Amino acid sequence: MSPTINRRSFLGTSTLAGASLATGSLFAVNLTEKTKKLKVGLIGCGGRGTVALSDFLEACKILGLQGEVVATADAFKANAEAAGKSHGLGPERCFGGYDAYQKVVASDCDFVVMATPPAFRPVHLAAAVEAGKHCFIEKPVAVDPVGARAIIATGAKAATKGLGIVAGTHLRRTAEYRRNKALIDAGAIGAIRGGVVRWNGGGPWIAPRRAEESDASYMTRNWLNFTELSGDHIVEQHVHNLDVAVWFLGRLPVSAEGFGGRARRETGNQFDFFSIDLDFGDGVHIHSQCRQIFGTHGSGGEIFTGVDGICYGSGKVTGKAVEVAPITVDSGNAYVQEHVELIRSVLAGQPLNEAKTIAESTLVAIMGRISAYTGSFVRMADLLENDKSALYGLACSPTALDFEKGPIKLPAEVPPVPGDGAKFPTRA
Ligand SMILES: NC(=O)c1ccc[n+]([C@@H]2O[C@H](COP(=O)([O-])OP(=O)(O)OC[C@H]3O[C@@H](n4cnc5c(N)ncnc54)[C@H](O)[C@@H]3O)[C@@H](O)[C@H]2O)c1
Numbered sequence: 001m002s003p004t005i006n007r008r009s010f011l012g013t014s015t016l017a018g019a020s021l022a023t024g025s026l027f028a029v030n031l032t033e034k035t036k037k038l039k040v041g042l043i044g045c046g047g048r049g050t051v052a053l054s055d056f057l058e059a060c061k062i063l064g065l066q067g068e069v070v071a072t073a074d075a076f077k078a079n080a081e082a083a084g085k086s087h088g089l090g091p092e093r094c095f096g097g098y099d100a101y102q103k104v105v106a107s108d109c110d111f112v113v114m115a116t117p118p119a120f121r122p123v124h125l126a127a128a129v130e131a132g133k134h135c136f137i138e139k140p141v142a143v144d145p146v147g148a149r150a151i152i153a154t155g156a157k158a159a160t161k162g163l164g165i166v167a168g169t170h171l172r173r174t175a176e177y178r179r180n181k182a183l184i185d186a187g188a189i190g191a192i193r194g195g196v197v198r199w200n201g202g203g204p205w206i207a208p209r210r211a212e213e214s215d216a217s218y219m220t221r222n223w224l225n226f227t228e229l230s231g232d233h234i235v236e237q238h239v240h241n242l243d244v245a246v247w248f249l250g251r252l253p254v255s256a257e258g259f260g261g262r263a264r265r266e267t268g269n270q271f272d273f274f275s276i277d278l279d280f281g282d283g284v285h286i287h288s289q290c291r292q293i294f295g296t297h298g299s300g301g302e303i304f305t306g307v308d309g310i311c312y313g314s315g316k317v318t319g320k321a322v323e324v325a326p327i328t329v330d331s332g333n334a335y336v337q338e339h340v341e342l343i344r345s346v347l348a349g350q351p352l353n354e355a356k357t358i359a360e361s362t363l364v365a366i367m368g369r370i371s372a373y374t375g376s377f378v379r380m381a382d383l384l385e386n387d388k389s390a391l392y393g394l395a396c397s398p399t400a401l402d403f404e405k406g407p408i409k410l411p412a413e414v415p416p417v418p419g420d421g422a423k424f425p426t427r428a
Contacts, residue, residue, distance in 0.1 A: 038111060041073070041107050041109035042104070045080050046074075048138055056136065056339045057069075058333075059336050071094070071107040073095045073104045075220050077091075101123075111134045111346075114136065114138060118138075118143055119147070125141070129158045137358070149359070152360075163351060166341060166352050168338060178329075180313070182327065184306070188309055188311070188322045189307075189320075190308030191307050192249055193307060195286045197244065198300055201292060204233065206266065207221040216403055216407060232271060234274045234368050235365040246360065246364060253279055253286070254279055258275055258276030258371045259275055259372050260275065270415060274369070275372075276372065288368055363383055374416070
């Protein structure tokens, strides 16, 4: 089938990344002497956190502001010091330990960037909002239903305090995804009847245990392989694609039924692959699949099939000719754009608050994981609303607070067994 979107009306009304700058003329940024310099603190000084901090500073530049790093925190003080040093901070402003986040939120920063493993996000966000800070929170934001609902509650509190919260869902910041969302909303592919979202690729890094190392240290360094800290890769990584599904469909799935397993991992307690059927109601199903096994086929993205056409993630859209408004972004770097949008919204007095949105997408991934781990059919209502459900109170242990109190006990490094305990029927 050839594309039926009218090229002129489509291209003529869509402006892509970098081609057009949204500036103060579009968004009323009322700068005062005080807001010309924005102070930022970082919690979680690893790969993403250190880059996110630079992205925040770059966003300040784009907005004609100055950014200043005033404090860093990491479970390991050396990481906090390394991150701080590259921004001119002395060791007295770089804090180590599982309670180090408290020092950052108690500092004179206006904004906090959070990029620890997701298990810690609910506690850290609550503390930062309590202290009146605007927050950038890396995805995912929880590893269990209790944590996801805590993020929603903290987001509601932030709204009452006029605080901004933006999540690290970078796909939502690209002009291409925004254009396709606008095309879908304008009816280009008609009602979405089904689709597939996937993130299939190689395995994760592993951090082998060191001699004489504590359980907490080993688990923290090897967090990507422990469900209690990462949520498993369906949550930690595939949440990006699940978030696109929720965004494009405009609603949450009502239930999940799926499976997964482990063939190759050598540490931790996670699965290598998941295959989940997400029921969005009204007969609409999205197949979610993700795999982390070295040497296997790699593919990723989203496909949505509507009654009138098809949308390929951020790429091609086939269907009806529709008009959409120009899409403008400030930076072709979606990771910088996240911070531009947070800062601009705060300065405009209309802070973005994405806590609920990212908590719900995180919960969709958690729902899929629970279904695969247990072999059960899982309803979203049992995770979000039904406090009579055994799943409502599910909290992975050790928790963030267990780490803070210490010492913690390392979970067994074996994956869950679906239908655990059920016996094979015997035949004489
Ligand atoms: N948006 C994206 O594309 C993207 C990409 C990569 C990672 N991430 C997310 O960013 C987060 C961090 O990932 P990463 O790749 O930087 O991991 P990383 O292991 O490189 O860094 C995590 C850092 O957090 C520190 N840490 C752990 N527990 C802590 C605690 N309780 N308090 C303070 N510091 C603590 C660790 O010591 C480490 O330095 C994760 O949520 C991950 O999913 C997002």
